[in-house]
Amino acid sequence: MSKLTPEQIHAIIKEEFGAETVSDLDNSRTMPNFTVLDHTLWQPMAYFMRTDERLKFDYLACLSGVDYGDGTLGAVYNLESLSAYQHKIAVKLKCTKENNTIPSVAEIWRTAEWHEREAYDLVGIVFEGNPDLRRILCPNDWEGHPLRKDYTVQEYYHGIKVPY
Amino acid sequence: MAETLEYSPKTRLSQTGSNQYIVEKDLDTEYMTLNMGPQHPATHGVLRVELITDGEVVMKATPHMGYLHRCFEKHAEALDYQKVIPYTDRMDYLSAMNTEHAFVMAVEKLLNIEVPRRVEFMRVIVAELQRIASHQVAIATYGLDIGAFTPFLHIMRDREHILTLLEWLCGARMLYNYIWVGGVSHNFPPKFKQRVAEFVKYYKPKVDEMMALLTENELFIERTRGIGILPADVAINYGCSGPMLRGSGVKWDLRKNDPYSIYPELEFDVVVPDGKLSIIGDSLSRHLVRCYEIYESLKIIQQCIDKMPEDPNFDPHAAVPKRIKPPAGEVYARDENPRGEVGFYVIADGKGTKPFRCKARAACFVNLSVLPELAKGNLISDVVAILGSIDIVLGEVDR
Numbered sequence: 001m002s003k004l005t006p007e008q009i010h011a012i013i014k015e016e017f018g019a020e021t022v023s024d025l026d027n028s029r030t031m032p033n034f035t036v037l038d039h040t041l042w043q044p045m046a047y048f049m050r051t052d053e054r055l056k057f058d059y060l061a062c063l064s065g066v067d068y069g070d071g072t073l074g075a076v077y078n079l080e081s082l083s084a085y086q087h088k089i090a091v092k093l094k095c096t097k098e099n100n101t102i103p104s105v106a107e108i109w110r111t112a113e114w115h116e117r118e119a120y121d122l123v124g125i126v127f128e129g130n131p132d133l134r135r136i137l138c139p140n141d142w143e144g145h146p147l148r149k150d151y152t153v154q155e156y157y158h159g160i161k162v163p164y
Numbered sequence: 165m166a167e168t169l170e171y172s173p174k175t176r177l178s179q180t181g182s183n184q185y186i187v188e189k190d191l192d193t194e195y196m197t198l199n200m201g202p203q204h205p206a207t208h209g210v211l212r213v214e215l216i217t218d219g220e221v222v223m224k225a226t227p228h229m230g231y232l233h234r235c236f237e238k239h240a241e242a243l244d245y246q247k248v249i250p251y252t253d254r255m256d257y258l259s260a261m262n263t264e265h266a267f268v269m270a271v272e273k274l275l276n277i278e279v280p281r282r283v284e285f286m287r288v289i290v291a292e293l294q295r296i297a298s299h300q301v302a303i304a305t306y307g308l309d310i311g312a313f314t315p316f317l318h319i320m321r322d323r324e325h326i327l328t329l330l331e332w333l334c335g336a337r338m339l340y341n342y343i344w345v346g347g348v349s350h351n352f353p354p355k356f357k358q359r360v361a362e363f364v365k366y367y368k369p370k371v372d373e374m375m376a377l378l379t380e381n382e383l384f385i386e387r388t389r390g391i392g393i394l395p396a397d398v399a400i401n402y403g404c405s406g407p408m409l410r411g412s413g414v415k416w417d418l419r420k421n422d423p424y425s426i427y428p429e430l431e432f433d434v435v436v437p438d439g440k441l442s443i444i445g446d447s448l449s450r451h452l453v454r455c456y457e458i459y460e461s462l463k464i465i466q467q468c469i470d471k472m473p474e475d476p477n478f479d480p481h482a483a484v485p486k487r488i489k490p491p492a493g494e495v496y497a498r499d500e501n502p503r504g505e506v507g508f509y510v511i512a513d514g515k516g517t518k519p520f521r522c523k524a525r526a527a528c529f530v531n532l533s534v535l536p537e538l539a540k541g542n543l544i545s546d547v548v549a550i551l552g553s554i555d556i557v558l559g560e561v562d563r
């Protein structure tokens with residue numbers, strides 16, 4: 001067992017879950033990544049990635065919510081095998097603004113709980129299965145999700161004028 | 165008397181002798197909610213921790229933050245890449261240089277540019293000076309939380325030397341805007357290197373003094389040893405990094421494990437506690453890691469001074485691009501901050517000079533998420549010791 005290249009990681013995932021469940025590998029210079037197409041498989045896939053002897057992605061470095069501006073939202077997971085092999089990969093999941101749910105991985109990597117709360121707060125992605133999906137940075141009664149590209153700030157917040 | 169007492173399920177009589185009775189009262193305990201913060205000196209800023217306590221014991225701790233949320237990510241989308249750098253300073257205001265470095269590396273990776281070798285040395289020197297200054301604050305205020313006031317004054321006196329050096333270098337004491345994309349804002353002034361070398365020589369014995377004054381203090385050890393033990397696997401699963409993770413015995417340092425800049429050329433150790441003075445993973449271990457990292461940073465600075473290429477006509481702006489317009493792409497770049505891994509996930513759309521999305525992965529934000537796990541079952545006064553050992557900067561937690 002040793003450090004794997006992004007191609008090898010992608011091949012292992014494809015072999016385990018089927019070729020049509022994930023997109024092709026985007027082997028970019030800066031951040032190799034692939035997209036999970038079948039949302040229902042994301043939780044088992046995440047568990048597999050954390051526990052499989054060849055992969056051992058035990059460290060979720062970063063989880064970012066993104067609004068791509070064309071009606072799709074996305075979550076980007078930067079994974080790393082910290083204690084074993086030190087290989088890295090980025091995984092993406094996409095959803096639409098109307099159907100804005102992505103399965104939560106807070107039970108697999110506990111760090112995801114707060115990251116998902118942040119992505120919910122700022123981008124408005126609902127992570128199904130997160131034990132405590134509340135706003136984290138904005139006040140609980142804030143309106144809208146600030147990092148949406150079509151976000152307009154509310155006029156008043158508790159009688160205080162917001163736009164300056 | 166006996167009949168009336170029997171009605172209460174919490175009180176009973178037990179016979180100890182032929183006609184001796186003891187009235188036993190199981191006092192009903194009630195959970196109490198206690199707000200620690202947002203104006204509490206031990207929370208190091210505006211953090212509110214909601215503690216549910218049973219007497220003195222914490223049953224549940226829920227951190228509430230957002231009091232210092234300044235919408236960094238939203239601002240970044242409206243600014244040119246160069247203009248984002250001062251905002252990154254204000255995230256972790258105690259380690260501005262390191263955070264700048266992480267963001268600048270992200271943009272440089274997008275642009276795919278090389279920076280001059282001398283600039284890399286300059287960056288590492290200021291970053292390591294900043295690391296010492298940041299650890300000094302962490303150690304000093306940790307002593308303050310526990311009740312040791314004197315070390316604070318000693319440490320702050322020495323921190324002043326670093327801030328003066330950096331002020332001389334770029335004019336600012338805490339928020340520098342020094343590291344630029346492709347270069348740095350100012351060249352080292354004449355004799356700057358010499359003064360840094362003098363500082364290294366001066367400060368080494370002072371670290372020993374600090375260790376003797378605070379770390380080897382019996383009372384300090386009593387308050388921190390065995391408190392808030394964080395096992396290594398839990399730390400990894402919670403995404404902890406920096407001294408938090410190394411305190412749990414995991415040899416993980418991005419300067420070694422995902423090397424950037426000129427760190428591969430430098431010799432230094434990744435410090436993990438040996439378990440002699442502390443129990444691995446406890447608050448004292450995290451404190452010890454910070455103390456020993458100061459020695460390692462001094463080592464790095466000394467090596468950089470010796471190896472740094474000299475160039476009298478050096479222009480630190482030579483490789484700075486006039487207009488930063490990266491091709492479409494995305495990057496996650498990170499560096500080892502004093503508090504752990506700080507990463508920037510930047511998406512460039514290839515059309516403009518502003519980032520399409522800029523997400524900051526803050527070390528303190530992630531490290532703080534383990535607090536409920538650590539605080540459970542400890543005394544309220546120990547929560548102060550645990551929170552201090554996590555070493556949060558609320559500017560970075562809330563961004």
